[in-house]
Amino acid sequence: MFSITQRFQTLSNTALTYAIYVAVAVVATFYYQLYFDGASSVPATVDNISIKSHFKSSRSFGSMNKKPKENTKLTFDIDADLSPLFNWNTKQVFVYLTAEYPGKNSQASNKVTYWDKIVTSKEDANLELKNQRSKYNVWDVEKTFRGREAVVRLEWNIQPHIGPLVWGSTVSNATIVYPDSKVGGK
């Protein structure tokens, strides 16, 4: 009546079913905890932002066919407490500083990343950075940034131990204005 394969099947089926129940419970409490801790309005300020602009003509700086391309870097202060994002299902938080600015017409838009950081524990979740330099050189699809205005935000992504990934933005909101550079000049 009961063969080894049948026993094995029943056992693995039961194990799988209960594993799914546990995962669903973990995800439910994860969302509840995020809501309860106020993850949607993480307090943060980004200020003291200054922009540096250079023209580069190598491929690794976004230039094609040696045509000069404007590269920008930022220096900034960040004060943020990401601890609401940490609970028992948080494996790590990826926090990144973005700038969003308009494109050539009203439907077009651009969004770029200047800096990011992987935070793996609640102890490191309090970010207090002074005169932090951006990690990346950033270029636009166009030759220059044409003096456009950009909105700077500190955003985050929670990567869980199991279940859905969660994205959000802190309440930080700053604006910068890119220099109106001409190709070849500074």
Place this chain on the structure above:
Amino acid sequence: MMHPRQLRQQIHQGLNFGLVLASAFMFWKFLSVLTSSESPVVVVLSGSMEPAFQRGDVLFLYNRDNYVDVGDIVVYQVKDKSIPIVHRVMNEHHIEYTTSAQQQQQQQQQAKSSGSEYSPLVHTSGGKQLLLTKGDNNPVNDLGLYGRNQGYLNRDDDILGVVKGYVPFVGYITILITENVYLKYAMIGFMAISALLSNEE
């Protein structure tokens, strides 16, 4: 000569096996349609997104959003390269080409002169989204992984899906099977033997 009853039993078993295969295939294709992604579930093969994603972790993809956002983790496949890559979107440029009013009029007149009652879709705009990606654990962006003279990925052409869900480790069995020939043979042998044993009952 085989006894007819035995033959019937064997055909029955064969059909059952076919049914299992067919329903697995149907489920996979159903997921594909649901998520609009040709491979809605992928296994992580490299460590470029560590420590969040490790080898053998399973990712669930979704591909129905027209545009992806900075910070999204996408799976992309560059033309002429066979391996799909799981990396994060750093920069995003959304470009819209609007056609001029004159071109729109021309299109409308063409639609009228063709005499159909239903006015065909008049495209007032077309657009594309360009993306620059990077692995969280890599020191530099992915420019070196793209094709020659390719400065960006194209959302419509290169992206297989956006990562929405995560289950750790359970995909490691596929890595073991694809990278270890002996294990593959052992698995096939085990299945064959268990099929034979169940025959005897």
